[in-house]
Structure formats: C-alpha cells, structure tokens
Amino acid sequence: AQKVTQAQTEISVVEKEDVTLDCVYETRDTTYYLFWYKQPPSGELVFLIRRNSFDEQNEISGRYSWNFQKSTSSFNFTITASQVVDSAVYFCALSNNFGNEKLTFGTGTRLTIIP
C-alpha cells in the first residue's frame, strides 16, 4: 500500500523567510513518481513538480527547490524568500507506474505567509 505523510498541518512564516514543507512516503514499488501540487484559495490544483524514483538530483526552479532522498523516503519542498502569493495549501503525492497510476495524496500543509 502507498502512503504519503505531511506531518506539518499548518505553517506560518513572515514574508521573505525561507520555509520547508516536509513529505515522507511509503511504497513497495521500485518505480514510482512523486509530485507537489499547490492549491491556492481559488481551489484549483496547480502542478509544481514531478520526480521519478530513479532521479535523486535536487531541483531548483526560481525560489522553489526540492530535495529527494530515497534513503529517508522523503521529498521535501523549500520556498526561499517567501512571498504572500505563496500562501496556499501544498500537497505531496505519489503514484506508481503500473497501469493504474492514481495519485495518493498527503493531507496537505497550509502555508500562510504573513506580510
């Protein structure tokens, strides 16, 4: 069975601070995919990143960076120099690569950036 744990329910930081959102996953599959989605107050899920299990290179996209560590089954997301527009609920998700590729979501972390 697959499971995604986002232990941080809510985080508040002051604008311009850095913040890291934690994600720990469980799967028996050797090939799998990890995702982060952003859900702003408008409600639509916005895709941020997809990472496959064979690529452990960290990725940076502007103020966003992701740290994938198979040894600890973690896929953490860091926002550098946070901005008010970053306020949203962030979901980590996991899928396999064998036919039914449904996403298993964590419960989300609500991030509030205080101006």
Add this chain to the structure above:
Amino acid sequence: GAGVSQSPSNKVTEKGKDVELRCDPISGHTALYWYRQSLGQGLEFLIYFQGNSAPDKSGLPSDRFSAERTGGSVSTLTIQRTQQEDSAVYLCASSSTGGGNYGYTFGSGTRLTVV
C-alpha cells in the same frame, strides 16, 4: 479543450436527491480520475477510467456512488440519495497513458453542498 472542464462549478441539493457531476477531460487523454476533497481534508481517490472501462473503483465510498465514461471522453459521477456527508469538492483529473510520465491535469472541481 485546453484544460479539464467540470460542471457545474457549484451544486446545492437537498438530502435524498440524486446529483450528476460532469467531467470533460483534455482531448486525447485516455486516463480519467475522480477525487473527493472534504473540508480541510486531503484528496481521496474515488475511481479511475482507462478509456471507457473502470479497472479501479475501489475508492467509491458506497453503492450510492457510480460513474461512467462514454466515447473515451466525458465522464459523469452520479451520487444517489445524497447525504450530508457527501458534501465536498469533487475533482476530476485526466492524463495520457502513463500519468506518472506525463503528469495529471486537474479541473477546478464541483463544490457539492447537501442541505
């Protein structure tokens, strides 16, 4: 179309009535997924379609819930004899075969309120 379209965007219904929620996926996407997001909760998988068949219905919470997909395109999620606990946002996503490789696109959801 350019994105995943869901209708209606909002639906208020009386307890005991039936409702139909519609999802129009991205043209050419063979896989279609329904998820449910209850207030303050993560996303719960309901059902997965590959073409017109549904190999995984494991997430449907009761026999009051059913879904179909026709022509490999539009899908309808039907909830019979609605209950208050059915109140949630119902999200649809579509992907090319190999969602892990090609990603998933979500619609804006249908907010269902059962009164």
